[in-house]
Amino acid sequence: MIFDFTTAALAAMACWSAGSLLSFFVRKTPALKLPAFLLSFAGTLVMVAFIASYWSMLDRPPLRTLGETRLWYAALIPLVGFLVEYRWKIAWLKYYCMGLASFFLVINLNHPDVFDKTLMPALQSPWFIPHVVVYLVGYVLLAASSVTAVHNVSLQLRSKSNANGESVSHYLALLGFVLLSFGLIFGALWAKEAWGHYWTWDPKETWAFLSWLAYLGYLHAYRYKIEKGKLQWYLALSFIVLLVCWFGVNYLPSAQNSVHTYTQS
Amino acid sequence: MGIVRRGWLQPPWEFREASLFTAIAVFFGFILQYAASGQGVPRLYLPVNAIVLGLFALLVLGIGLVFRENTTVKWFGGIPLGLCLIVAIAVLSLIGGVFPQGEVKPGSIWALLGLNQIFSSWPFALTVLLFLANLGISLSWKLVPFSFKNIQFILFHAGFWIALSCGIFGAPDLQRLVVPVDEGKEINLGYAMESNIPQKLPFSIFLKDFTLEEYPLQMFLYDPQIGQPIQERSKAPVLVHKGLKASWDGVDVEVLDLLPFALPDKDGRLHPADKTAGIPFVKVKITTPAGSKEEWITTGSPFVETRDAQVGDVYVGIRPGTPKAFRSVVTVKGDNGQQLNATLEVNHPIDFGGWKLYQMGYDEKAGRWSQLSLIEAIRDPWLPAVYLGFFMIMAGNLLFFWNGIKQKEVAS
Numbered sequence: 001m002i003f004d005f006t007t008a009a010l011a012a013m014a015c016w017s018a019g020s021l022l023s024f025f026v027r028k029t030p031a032l033k034l035p036a037f038l039l040s041f042a043g044t045l046v047m048v049a050f051i052a053s054y055w056s057m058l059d060r061p062p063l064r065t066l067g068e069t070r071l072w073y074a075a076l077i078p079l080v081g082f083l084v085e086y087r088w089k090i091a092w093l094k095y096y097c098m099g100l101a102s103f104f105l106v107i108n109l110n111h112p113d114v115f116d117k118t119l120m121p122a123l124q125s126p127w128f129i130p131h132v133v134v135y136l137v138g139y140v141l142l143a144a145s146s147v148t149a150v151h152n153v154s155l156q157l158r159s160k161s162n163a164n165g166e167s168v169s170h171y172l173a174l175l176g177f178v179l180l181s182f183g184l185i186f187g188a189l190w191a192k193e194a195w196g197h198y199w200t201w202d203p204k205e206t207w208a209f210l211s212w213l214a215y216l217g218y219l220h221a222y223r224y225k226i227e228k229g230k231l232q233w234y235l236a237l238s239f240i241v242l243l244v245c246w247f248g249v250n251y252l253p254s255a256q257n258s259v260h261t262y263t264q265s
Numbered sequence: 266m267g268i269v270r271r272g273w274l275q276p277p278w279e280f281r282e283a284s285l286f287t288a289i290a291v292f293f294g295f296i297l298q299y300a301a302s303g304q305g306v307p308r309l310y311l312p313v314n315a316i317v318l319g320l321f322a323l324l325v326l327g328i329g330l331v332f333r334e335n336t337t338v339k340w341f342g343g344i345p346l347g348l349c350l351i352v353a354i355a356v357l358s359l360i361g362g363v364f365p366q367g368e369v370k371p372g373s374i375w376a377l378l379g380l381n382q383i384f385s386s387w388p389f390a391l392t393v394l395l396f397l398a399n400l401g402i403s404l405s406w407k408l409v410p411f412s413f414k415n416i417q418f419i420l421f422h423a424g425f426w427i428a429l430s431c432g433i434f435g436a437p438d439l440q441r442l443v444v445p446v447d448e449g450k451e452i453n454l455g456y457a458m459e460s461n462i463p464q465k466l467p468f469s470i471f472l473k474d475f476t477l478e479e480y481p482l483q484m485f486l487y488d489p490q491i492g493q494p495i496q497e498r499s500k501a502p503v504l505v506h507k508g509l510k511a512s513w514d515g516v517d518v519e520v521l522d523l524l525p526f527a528l529p530d531k532d533g534r535l536h537p538a539d540k541t542a543g544i545p546f547v548k549v550k551i552t553t554p555a556g557s558k559e560e561w562i563t564t565g566s567p568f569v570e571t572r573d574a575q576v577g578d579v580y581v582g583i584r585p586g587t588p589k590a591f592r593s594v595v596t597v598k599g600d601n602g603q604q605l606n607a608t609l610e611v612n613h614p615i616d617f618g619g620w621k622l623y624q625m626g627y628d629e630k631a632g633r634w635s636q637l638s639l640i641e642a643i644r645d646p647w648l649p650a651v652y653l654g655f656f657m658i659m660a661g662n663l664l665f666f667w668n669g670i671k672q673k674e675v676a677s
């Protein structure tokens with residue numbers, strides 16, 4: 001198992017690196033565009049294939065441990081980069097995305113997580129997959145939104161205008177907000193079936209609510225007459241709240257009796 | 266943005282006034298909490314809470330519509346105040362999200378300010394009330410005159426208004442009672458969390474059978490010196506099956522045989538037994554640099570001693586797998602004669618006379634031999650209203666997603 005993962009991870013990272021390297025030469029040699037994309041895309045395909053085989057080996061969706069969610073991020077984040085390039089003709093985002101995906105894989109290589117087949121009864125629910133997948137995709141989009149916002153801020157500081165980049169971070173945040181809202185409500189509906197009540201202010205729930213509020217605040221500030229440039233700072237920093245929600249909750253004093261903490265080894 | 270310098274409180278009011286107002290409200294909330302010596306907000310029950318909420322809704326909508334052109338009301342229903350209140354709710358939730366909630370020493374500053382139960386404290390209640398007022402007023406302007414153009418706004422804002430207000434005003438009516446029932450017995454009493462006083466339920470539960478299904482046995486190497494299992498490199502629990510080969514530093518273990526349900530006789534010989542009494546036995550071959558040996562080990566049960574294999578200073582042992590599923594076959598009888606046979610399982614609650622019954626737990630020490638099933642009976646008369654709010658938000662969300670994409674087309 002561990003061996004398989006190492007192979008898959010190294011293969012994916014090799015594809016991404018080679019694809020990125022080729023992309024650098026696309027400006028001089030446009031014919032390289034397709035091969036560069038196919039090579040980069042192959043890295044994601046490798047991850048998808050690995051997740052599929054891992055899923056069938058486990059007999060349960062690999063969405064339970066932090067390490068397992070990292071596999072999904074590694075597979076999905078580059079896709080956002082490719083889509084943004086296709087739709088908005090912004091090429092640099094995909095390098096960040098592939099870099100971030102490789103970073104997640106390296107964490108997994110260094111910490112073979114709890115590769116445990118068991119799934120506690122409360123997680124055996126039809127809500128499990130939609131809830132987690134919606135959140136995964138939401139976080140992926142918001143991560144990309146923040147990266148774009150950081151880039152926009154750095155352009156601003158160098159007084160370069162960049163209206164296109166600002167609308168990209170905005171629309172990624174908007175889509176991310178939609179998915180966070182669905183994730184929050186799916187979670188509530190599931191909690192009612194599994195634990196008896198839709199909302200108990202469990203630390204994970206509280207932090208999910210906080211991240212949702214952060215983007216709710218953004219959307220309203222955007223609607224109001226607030227300079228769009230300032231809001232790029234806001235978007236760049238919002239991701240910190242998401243990170244706490246995603247990784248940090250386990251380490252907070254309030255997490256003592258959370259039902260949501262990911263299994264730790 | 267115009268660079269008109271505006272003095273404090275000089276109209277039109279905006280963010281400065283909104284933040285000042287919000288800060289005063291939160292501060293006042295903490296004063297109230299302190300004055301009430303740590304007591305939370307009073308709990309109102311049906312029908313009083315429904316009447317209060319109804320009047321509040323009418324008041325808010327009324328103010329919004331009647332004083333539509335008033336500058337203060339315009340500010341009160343505007344985005345600046347909304348944003349400040351969102352920040353206030355976020356900060357209060359942050360307290361609840363960072364510090365453990367629950368019992369603390371009474372009389373401590375935490376308890377007096379309600380920081381250990383922030384979500385039922387005065388500052389939180391006051392902020393939410395103002396938030397509902399602000400949201401309600403902005404809603405009134407989009408509701409009247411009604412236009413389909415505003416449907417997305419209405420679904421989001423009214424949905425959130427309904428879900429939040431009904432969730433919070435209805436919270437006191439939520440009843441959660443734990444019903445402990447033994448196999449072959451019938452009970453009509455439930456216990457609130459952290460309370461030993463039983464409450465009578467309008468129905469009784471008879472437990473016909475409780476069963477626990479487990480994942481495969483787990484094997485580990487145990488060091489009595491450290492007091493915990495030594496982990497294998499992958500850190501995964503080693504799940505036992507016939508033919509399994511596992512290895513820890515210098516200790517190789519092979520599973521030669523596996524009897525899922527067996528019992529030893531007087532001479533220690535193993536015989537297959539039935540499912541209720543039998544326990545798992547595993548024949549392992551243990552190889553170390555010093556040599557190899559074969560031995561039967563077992564998880565043990567309340568009736569049979571656990572048997573581990575000693576290897577030098579450490580032991581190879583097996584333990585029951587983690588629970589995969591547990592279920593209770595029950596008959597529920599209402600006081601009005603209504604009767605229902607059902608199987609309760611985690612994630613599969615049943616409805617009975619306005620209550621929902623959940624499989625909650627069992628006697629974990631006894632594991633598979635548990636005779637006790639813990640069932641939770643929950644009644645939440647406000648649930649349909651909260652769900653209505655949820656579905657409105659989801660509908661608004663779908664529209665937002667769709668319109669967001671369409672705007673993107675226009676923007677490019």
Ligand code: HEM
Pocket residue numbers: 216219220222223342343344346347348350351396399400403418421422425658665
């Ligand atoms: C604090 C009270 C709130 C006020 C005063 C408020 C007010 C507003 C206003 C005036 C708009 C602009 C509408 C338009 O231009 O047609 C708006 C947009 C919006 N609001 Fe709120 N709102 C509040 C709370 C909420 C909440 C709790 C939610 C979520 C459930 C929400 C979700 C939205 C969404 C999704 C938009 C659309 C944003 C966009 O089109 O970019 N709002 N809100």
